[in-house]
Amino acid sequence: MRIIQVVSLVAVVAIVFFTAGFYVAYNMQQVSVKELGRLLEEREGEVSSLNQQLAEARNRANELSAEVDRLSKLVEELERAEKKAREELAKAEQQLNMLNANLDEKTEAVQKLEEKINSLREIVEKLKNDRVLLNWIRNDIPNERDEAMRFWNDTRVLAARSDSSLAASVDEIRANLGIYFDWLESFPEDVTFEQSPFIDMCNWILQNPESPYNLRSFCQWVFSQPAGVGLYGEAINNFIDAVYLVVMSHIDRLSDVIEEEEG
Structure with missing residues (x-):
């Protein structure tokens, strides 16, 4: 009988512990389910947010892909434009080189033309003075010493303008002027006629063989x-x-310069 009581007590205790364990396990399971539900909702929200971000990323990727395509086409256009610009630049450089060469030729031609013009001006100025000098030396040379010296002094100025070597020729005249007028001024004072007619007369006498001997002497x-x-x-x-x-x-120099100009 006592054994039955003990067994019954053990059974009751076992039932109590089982019931208590089941209750505790049930409560714990309820808490875990709620927590899992909350976590699941959070994860679903995160997944939804990630899906939205992924969709936005895909849209952005599509936009970037379109932008890359547009930029690629733009780069190709720029490369073609660069190639064309380089070709045009090469042509422009070639034309510029030709223009520079032509400019050098024109500049050289202009310089030569300026030199020829300056030469022509110089020669024309010389010829103008030559004309004045030629007209001047057609004048009668004075028969008086002082007037003759003034005449040759003025002649020297005109001659030097035409050519410096002519001044030396005039100096030679002036160097012999004194001797000539010393002789001219020694003409006999008792002669009643002028020198020039007398000289002309002497020329006639000397050329005429029939003239008196004393006159000839x-x-x-x-x-x-x-x-x-x-x-x-x-x-x-x-x-x-x-x-x-x-x-x-x-x-002659003027003719040479003109011929060079025509050539």
Whole structure:
């Protein structure tokens, strides 16, 4: 009987512990289910947010892909434009080189033309002075010492403008002027006629074989000039010849420059 009671007590205790364990386990399971539900809702929200972000990312990726395509096309267009620009730049550089070469030729031609114009101006100025000089030396040479010296001094100024070498020719005339006029001024004072007609008469007497001997002798004496007197007239003739040579050289130079201009 006592054993039955013990067994019954053990059974009751076991039932009580089982019931208590079941209740505790049930309560714990309810708490876990609620927590899992809450976590599930949170995860679903996160998944929904991630799906939304993924959709936005895909849309953005599509937009970026379209933008990349547009930029790729733009790059291709820019590359074609760059290639075309390089080709045009090469052509422009070639044309520029041709223009520079042409400009150099034109500049050289202009410089040569300016040199020719300056040469022409210089020669024309020389010829203008040559004309003045030629007209000047056509004047009668004075028969008085002072007037003759002034004449040749003025002649020297004009001659030097045409050519500096002509000044030396005039200096030669002036150097012999004194000897000539010393002889000219020694003409006999008791002669009642002027020198020039007398000289002309002596020339006629000397050229006429039938003229009286005494007159011929007198004229020969008159014409027996001292040494150096004839150098005055010789220097004048040399100067006139030199003037003509200078004028001809200026005319030839003008012709040469004009021919170069035409060439």
